[in-house]
Amino acid sequence: MTSTPSRLAHAGRTTITDVARAAGVSVATVSKVINGRYGVAAATNERVMRVVDDLGYESSLVATSMRRSRTHVIGVLVAEFEPFALQLLHGVSEALSDTAYDVLAYAGAVSSGSHHGWESRSLSRLGGTLIDGAVVVTPTVRLPETSVPMVAIDPHTGPASPATVDTDNLRGAREATEHLIGLGHRRIAHLRGRGDLESARLREQGYREALQSAGLDVDPALIAEGGYRPAEAAEGAAALLDLPTPPTAIFAANDLSAIETMHVASGRGLRLPDDLSVVGFDDVPEAAATTPPLTTVRQPLAAMGRSAVDLLVRMIDDGAEPTHIRMSADLIVRGSTAAPRA
Amino acid sequence: MTSTPSRLAHAGRTTITDVARAAGVSVATVSKVINGRYGVAAATNERVMRVVDDLGYESSLVATSMRRSRTHVIGVLVAEFEPFALQLLHGVSEALSDTAYDVLAYAGAVSSGSHHGWESRSLSRLGGTLIDGAVVVTPTVRLPETSVPMVAIDPHTGPASPATVDTDNLRGAREATEHLIGLGHRRIAHLRGRGDLESARLREQGYREALQSAGLDVDPALIAEGGYRPAEAAEGAAALLDLPTPPTAIFAANDLSAIETMHVASGRGLRLPDDLSVVGFDDVPEAAATTPPLTTVRQPLAAMGRSAVDLLVRMIDDGAEPTHIRMSADLIVRGSTAAPRA
DNA sequence: CTGTTAGCGCATTCAG
DNA sequence: CTGAATGCGCTAACAG
Numbered sequence: 185m186t187s188t189p190s191r192l193a194h195a196g197r198t199t200i201t202d203v204a205r206a207a208g209v210s211v212a213t214v215s216k217v218i219n220g221r222y223g224v225a226a227a228t229n230e231r232v233m234r235v236v237d238d239l240g241y242e243s244s245l246v247a248t249s250m251r252r253s254r255t256h257v258i259g260v261l262v263a264e265f266e267p268f269a270l271q272l273l274h275g276v277s278e279a280l281s282d283t284a285y286d287v288l289a290y291a292g293a294v295s296s297g298s299h300h301g302w303e304s305r306s307l308s309r310l311g312g313t314l315i316d317g318a319v320v321v322t323p324t325v326r327l328p329e330t331s332v333p334m335v336a337i338d339p340h341t342g343p344a345s346p347a348t349v350d351t352d353n354l355r356g357a358r359e360a361t362e363h364l365i366g367l368g369h370r371r372i373a374h375l376r377g378r379g380d381l382e383s384a385r386l387r388e389q390g391y392r393e394a395l396q397s398a399g400l401d402v403d404p405a406l407i408a409e410g411g412y413r414p415a416e417a418a419e420g421a422a423a424l425l426d427l428p429t430p431p432t433a434i435f436a437a438n439d440l441s442a443i444e445t446m447h448v449a450s451g452r453g454l455r456l457p458d459d460l461s462v463v464g465f466d467d468v469p470e471a472a473a474t475t476p477p478l479t480t481v482r483q484p485l486a487a488m489g490r491s492a493v494d495l496l497v498r499m500i501d502d503g504a505e506p507t508h509i510r511m512s513a514d515l516i517v518r519g520s521t522a523a524p525r526a
Numbered sequence: 527m528t529s530t531p532s533r534l535a536h537a538g539r540t541t542i543t544d545v546a547r548a549a550g551v552s553v554a555t556v557s558k559v560i561n562g563r564y565g566v567a568a569a570t571n572e573r574v575m576r577v578v579d580d581l582g583y584e585s586s587l588v589a590t591s592m593r594r595s596r597t598h599v600i601g602v603l604v605a606e607f608e609p610f611a612l613q614l615l616h617g618v619s620e621a622l623s624d625t626a627y628d629v630l631a632y633a634g635a636v637s638s639g640s641h642h643g644w645e646s647r648s649l650s651r652l653g654g655t656l657i658d659g660a661v662v663v664t665p666t667v668r669l670p671e672t673s674v675p676m677v678a679i680d681p682h683t684g685p686a687s688p689a690t691v692d693t694d695n696l697r698g699a700r701e702a703t704e705h706l707i708g709l710g711h712r713r714i715a716h717l718r719g720r721g722d723l724e725s726a727r728l729r730e731q732g733y734r735e736a737l738q739s740a741g742l743d744v745d746p747a748l749i750a751e752g753g754y755r756p757a758e759a760a761e762g763a764a765a766l767l768d769l770p771t772p773p774t775a776i777f778a779a780n781d782l783s784a785i786e787t788m789h790v791a792s793g794r795g796l797r798l799p800d801d802l803s804v805v806g807f808d809d810v811p812e813a814a815a816t817t818p819p820l821t822t823v824r825q826p827l828a829a830m831g832r833s834a835v836d837l838l839v840r841m842i843d844d845g846a847e848p849t850h851i852r853m854s855a856d857l858i859v860r861g862s863t864a865a866p867r868a
Numbered sequence: 869c870t871g872t873t874a875g876c877g878c879a880t881t882c883a884g
Numbered sequence: 885c886t887g888a889a890t891g892c893g894c895t896a897a898c899a900g
Contacts, residue, residue: 211894213871246893249588267811274608308582873899874898881888
C-alpha cells in the first residue's frame with residue numbers, strides 16, 4: 185500500500201476516502217457501490233457495504249450536489265419562519281413524505297444588505313446544485329427564469345412567475361368585508377398588508393369593492409398600515425382607535441395583524457366583539473386560539489403547500505408545464521365579530 | 527489565454543468566474559473583494575462590487591462550504607415538519623434574526639433504509655460542511671460526538687448528549703394527571719407516546735406516580751399506544767373507548783394524540799368534556815383551536831428553540847461549554863376537562 | 869471488473 | 885496588489 189501514510193483519521197466526518205482506505209479499494213469503486221451502479225464484483229460490493237455500515241458513512245450532500253445534477257432535495261425558500269410559512273411547510277413536508285425527496289427549508293432574510301431580495305439571494309446560494317427544485321414563499325421580486333424549476337406561493341406580481349399557487353384574495357376580502365357590512369357595521373377600517381405584495385393589494389381592493397357595492401364611502405382615514413407584521417399592525421391599529429370617531433370594525437390584512445389589533449383593543453379596555461369587531465386573513469392555527477376566537481378568511485395553507493410540491497415534482501420528474509393554481513379563500517366566522525352596539 | 531475557449535455563458539447561476547470576466551480581473555480578486563479582505567485597490571474594489579450588483583451574484587453555499595469552515599448557517603434537523611417542530615423552528619428563527627446566521631431546516635426522515643436513524647444521516651450529510659452547528663429535534667439515537675457543535679431538543683436518552691434542552695416532562699405529566707384526579711376522575715387512561723423517546727417514558731411515569739400518590743391503582747388496560755401520531759392515537763383511543771367500562775378521562779402524551787382522541791370521541795357521540803375529559807401535552811397552537819379548547823401541559827416551544835440557538839451560537843462563537851437546559855412545563859386548563867358526570 | 873484522471877465552484881496559498 | 889495553481893468530496897469517463 186502506498187497511500188499517503190501521514191494522513192490520520194481526521195476530526196469530523198467520515199469521507200468516501202476513509203471508506204475506500206478501510207475497504208482497500210479506490211474511491212471510484214466505493215462511489216459505484218454506494219450508487220448501486222454496475223461493474224462491481226459481488227464480494228467487493230459486500231465488503232464495501234460492510235465498511236460503510238461500520239463507519240456510518242453517509243455521502244455529503246454538498247459534495248454530491250457539486251458533481252451530480254439530482255440531489256433529491258426540494259428547497260423551500262422563506263423570508264423567515266412565521267406561522268404562515270410554517271403551515272405551508274407542513275403541507276410541503278406531508279406531500280413529500282410519499283416521494284423520494286427530502287425537504288430543505290431556508291430562511292434567508294437575515295444577513296441582508298444587497299439590493300436583491302432574499303428570494304434571489306437564497307436561490308443563488310442554493311439553486312442549481314443543492315436543490316432539484318424550489319418552492320418560494322411570497323417572493324416580492326421577479327425571480328430569475330434561468331434557475332432550477334420552481335413554483336411561487338402567493339407571489340408579489342400575481343401570476344407573473346411561470347408557476348404559482350395562490351388563493352382568491354379579492355373574493356376572500358370581499359366576503360370578509362361583506363360579513364361586517366351584513367352585521368350592520370358602517371365604519372369599517374382596513375389594516376393594510378405589505379404594499380409590495382399583490383395579495384395585500386387585492387385584499388384592500390376587495391375591501392374597497394365590498395364597501396362600494398354596498399353604497400358605503402371608502403374613507404381614507406380608515407385605512408392604516410399593518411405591514412403584515414405585529415409591530416406595524418400595533419401602530420396602525422392604535423392610530424385607527426385614536427380617531428375622533430373610531431371604526432366599529434377592523435378588517436386586518438392577515439391574522440397576525442388581526443391578533444395584534446385585538447391585543448391593542450383589549451389593552452384600551454374595549455370589549456370584543458361588542459365594542460369592536462375584528463376579521464383577519466389566513467386562518468393560521470393561532471387564529472382559533474384567541475379570545476374570542478378570530479373570525480377570518482381561511483387560506484388552505486397546508487393544501488397550498490401540497491399543491492405546490494405536487495406541481496413542482498411533476499415539473500422535475502415529468503417535465504410538466506408550469507401552471508397557475510388558484511385555491512378558494514373562505515370566510516370562517518368565529519367569535520370576534522358581532523353587530524355593532526346600538 | 528489558453529483557457530478552454532468552447533465555454534459559453536452557462537445556463538443557470540452566475541458564478542464567480544462570470545464576475546471576474548465581466549470586471550476584467552481574476553477570480554481571486556473577486557473573492558477577496560467579496561470577503562472584504564485587504565489587498566485590493568479601492569478602484570478595483572468598487573468596480574467589482576458594481577459588477578456583483580449588476581449580475582446579482584451571490585456565492586454558492588455549496589462551493590463555499592467545501593472550502594471554508596464557516597458558512598454562517600445553522601441547521602435545524604427534524605424528522606418531519608409537524609406542529610411541534612414547527613413551533614421550535616419559530617423560536618430558532620426568531621433568535622437567529624439578531625445574529626449573522628441563517629437558518630436551514632432539514633427534514634430527513636424520508637428516504638430511509640439505513641440502520642442509522644435520520645438524525646445521523648442528516649448530520650452526516652450536512653454536518654462539517656454545510657452548517658456550522660446543528661439543533662437536532664427529538665433525536666432517538668445517540669449522536670456521534672465527533673461532528674459539528676450541536677444541541678439536542680427533547681432527546682431520546684435524556685441528557686445523554688453533551689448539550690440538551692428539554693422540559694420537566696415528569697412534573698408536567700404529574701400535574702396533568704393530578705388535575706384530572708382533583709376533578710374527581712378515577713378511571714383515567716393514558717395514551718402513550720413513542721416508546722423510544724425519553725419524554726414519552728417520563729410522561730407515562732408521571733401519570734403512574736400521580737395515580738399512585740393518590741392511592742389509585744394503575745390499570746394496565748387503561749394504557750394504550752398513541753405513538754405521538756394521529757393514526758396510532760386514533761386506534762389507541764378507540765381501544766380505550768371500547769373497553770367494557772371505559773375511562774372518564776384520557777391523558778394523551780401529546781397534543782396531536784389528544785386532538786385525535788377528541789375526534790374519535792366526538793365521532794362516537796360523546797360530548798366533551800361531560801362524557802370524557804381529555805388532556806394533552808405540548809400546547810401547540812392547534813390545541814387552543816379545538817372545541818372545546820384543549821387542556822394541556824404547555825412546553826414553551828419557541829423559548830426552547832431560542833434557548834437552543836443561544837447555547838449553540840455561544841458554543842460556536844465563544845467555545846462555550848455544552849450544558850443541559852431544563853424548562854418548566856405548566857398545566858394550562860381549558861375547556862376539555864371537567865368533573866365526571868355523577 | 870477496478871483504478872486513474874479530470875473537474876464541479878470556490879477560497880486559499882504562493883509566486884509574480 | 886494581482887493571477888495561476890491547488891484541493892475540498894465526490895462522480896463520470898476512460899484506461900487497464
